[in-house]
Amino acid sequence: MERNLKKAVYQHINFENNFQNFFDFPDFKEMRPIIRSAVHTVAKESFAEQPLSVKVERRAVAIEEQLERETRKYQHQNGFFPNQQSELHNLIRLYTNVLQVISKHQIIDQEIEDIIYAVDQTRKSLRKLNKLDGEGPLYENTKDRDLIPDTFYYLVTQQLIRPYLIDPAGKMIPENVTHDGRKLVVQMITYCYRDWDSYLTHQYDEQYNIKNKRGLSTKQYYDELEQNELKYADHAYAEVLADVFGELEKMLVPDYVDSLDIMSTNLESIFTKHPRLRLQFNQIITDHFKVDVHGVEHVMDEPLKDIKNKYDYYRQNFS
Known part of the structure; x- marks a missing residue:
């Protein structure tokens, strides 16, 4: 135009x-x-x-x-x-x-x-707006949200945070969590409230910018696309969390609860009454988050490796 x-x-x-x-x-x-x-x-x-x-x-x-x-x-x-x-x-x-x-x-x-x-x-x-008489609504700033105790994301985080607890027998509170553990909690809060569709739209927008950027060499072009994919690679967690929740839903509905809401259902009360279910849930988390013997999750290992291998191949064969 x-x-x-x-x-x-x-x-x-x-x-x-x-x-x-x-x-x-x-x-x-x-x-x-x-x-x-x-x-x-x-x-x-x-x-x-x-x-x-x-x-x-x-x-x-x-x-x-x-x-x-x-x-x-x-x-x-x-x-x-x-x-x-x-x-x-x-x-x-x-x-x-x-x-x-x-x-x-x-x-x-x-x-x-x-x-x-x-x-x-x-x-x-x-x-250029003119002043009006009376009083109008103010914008409500979005405050940092937190995990809701005893719900799905809270219990998943509680399981994954174990290697980062200063006192292994203590609670998941800031004073008892290492720096790396606090980073994990921030990530889980982000994943809890993230609009994944919007997140991927942001990625596509950035890819659009890269593909329309002038003066890039072939290597620079692949380097920037690689950085874009690495930046948004954590969308792998969306699938993992969806799979964990799906298995949990099959395990609990309808035998233990009529329906399951990812944000509000109190899972702790169910697991307190049925300890065996907690063990099964923890195993589901371990499997899908690829938790090692030290309790550390490895969801991103394979996606990051695949991205790096792909762009190494592109640079070697198409530069």
């Missing part, structure tokens, strides 16, 4: 709605990978110290959700209430941060210019 035509489309949207929300622009799908990459950078830079990648991911998803939900709220209101003024300023500042990241692209081509234009139009629309 030519620049002037694209601008005309955006101006038409502006004429119709008096608010330019880039989430509604006709080619938002094409813009999304670069915008998501910028949001990820903003999320990473928001930490004072080098964070775990899973924490960056969670914050990036939260920022992206915040951008869209708050923008649509103000678009719908066509103004802001006095109690929303600080929130609106923070939203505008967030758009500014995203724009600054996008503007730092090494090559500012037509696509990047169009994205900068689109995001800036939304920022300008937010700045």
